[in-house]
Amino acid sequence: xxxxxxxxxxxxVAPVTGNGITVKEALNRRHTSREFAQRPLELKDLSELLxxxxxTNRRPSLKRTAPSAWGIYPLEIYVMTQEGxxxxxxxxxxxxxxxxxxIRALAGEQDFVPGAPVDLMIFADTAKMxxxxxxxxxxxxxxxxxxxxxxxxxxxAENVYLYxxxxxxxxxxxxxxxxxxxxxGLGLSGDHRFVVALTVGYTPAG
Numbered sequence: 001x002x003x004x005x006x007x008x009x010x011x012x013v014a015p016v017t018g019n020g021i022t023v024k025e026a027l028n029r030r031h032t033s034r035e036f037a038q039r040p041l042e043l044k045d046l047s048e049l050l051x052x053x054x055x056t057n058r059r060p061s062l063k064r065t066a067p068s069a070w071g072i073y074p075l076e077i078y079v080m081t082q083e084g085x086x087x088x089x090x091x092x093x094x095x096x097x098x099x100x101x102x103i104r105a106l107a108g109e110q111d112f113v114p115g116a117p118v119d120l121m122i123f124a125d126t127a128k129m130x131x132x133x134x135x136x137x138x139x140x141x142x143x144x145x146x147x148x149x150x151x152x153x154x155x156x157a158e159n160v161y162l163y164x165x166x167x168x169x170x171x172x173x174x175x176x177x178x179x180x181x182x183x184x185g186l187g188l189s190g191d192h193r194f195v196v197a198l199t200v201g202y203t204p205a206g
Contacts, residue, residue, distance in 0.1 A: 006073075006084075006100035007083070007084045007086070007097030007100050008097065009094055009095060009096055009097060010043075010094060010095040011094045012043070012046070012047035012050065012051070012093045012094055012095065013043060013044055013047045014047070014093070015047065015052070015055070016048070016049040018173070020166050020167075021166050023121045023162070025166075026162040026163075026166045027050070027162070028124040029164070029165035029166070029167075030161050030162060030165045032171065032172050032173065033170035033171065033172060033203070034110070034170075034172050034199075035112070035170060035203070035204050036112065036114050036115075036116045036170055036199070036200075036201030036202065036203075036204065037117070037201055037202040037203060037204050037205075038115055038116075038117065038119060038201075039117065039202060040061065040081065040082065040117050040118075041117050041118055041169075041200070041201065041202070045167060045169065046079075046118065047093070047103050048163065048167070049118075049160065049163055049164070049167075049169070049200060050077065050088050050090075050093075050095075050120075050121075051093065052065060052160065052162070052163035053063065053065070053066070053077060053088075053120065053156050053160050053163070054066055054075060054077055054088065054090050054156050054159075055090050055093060055161050056090050056091060056093070059183070064090060064091075064111060064206050065159055066152065066155040066156045067152070067155050068132050068152050068153075068155075069141075069148045069151055069152060070137065070141060070148075072128060072129060072130070072131070073128075073152075074124045074125050074126070074128040074129045074148075074152065075122055075123070075124055075149075075151070075152055075153060075156060075195070076088075076122070076123045076124075076125055076192070077120055077121070077123075077156070077194050078098065078120070078121040078122075078123065078186055079095060079118060079119075079120060079121075080103065080104050080106075080107050080118070080119040080120075080121060081102075081117065081118055082102050082104070082117075083100075083101075083102070084097060084098070084099055084100045084101060084102075084154075085097075085098045085099040085103060085185075085186060086098055098186055099185060099186060099187065100188060102114075103185045104119055106177075106178070106180065106181050106182045106185040107119035107121060107177065107197060107199075108124055108174050108176055108177050108197055108199070109176040109177065109178070110174065110176060112163065112199070113174075113199060116199045116200075116201050117200070117201040117202070118199070118200045118201060119197060119198070119199050119200075120160065120197065120198040120199075121177075121182065121186070121194070122153050122156060122157075122194075122195045122196050122197065122198070123176055123188065123192040123193060123194055123195060124145075124149040124152070124153070124192070124193050124195050125191055125192055126191045126192075126193060127189075127191040129141060129145055129148065141188060149193065149195050150195065152198075153195040153196045157173055157196055160188070160198050160200070161173075164200060168202075168203065169200055169201065169202060169203075170200070170201055170202070170203050171198055171199065171200045172198070172199050173196060173197070173198055174196070174197040174198070174199060175196060175197070177194055177197055179193075179194040184195060
């Protein structure tokens, strides 16, 4: 990944974890919506959304809010907005600039995608998908890479859905993406494989 010098990194704010609704209430509210207000997400909401998706919740181990098979955490979350596109860096909880300008049209084929405030594009970096200390486990992983990517990304997607339910945000999970065009737009290598997209925003009345 090439860091784009036309944009500045964005330091996200720490999540507030001591309030909110219960998990069961969030499960009850969880739903999909394809309608979004066009105003950008506030920094607090974007920060908490990304922390919920794939942030660190244990130090010094830097384990994440989502589980990962073999503990390798191969996923990368790219955040596409009107101003530019960024890579979420969980360990320092910040956004690294990737592409300046509005390339949200590359985030999906549905008509609502280019105007939605935030698209989270989840890729798996297959170069990270190895179990270095166990050749036997690594062989097992290589035979099941597609399942591992789907398993890990599914956990992240559900985290996003539950956070959105708890914070009155609309969200939709998507798969209709031109992966090659998106990879070129973000400057990614062939090791990066698209897994799933999530579009997030305030409700139109919100």
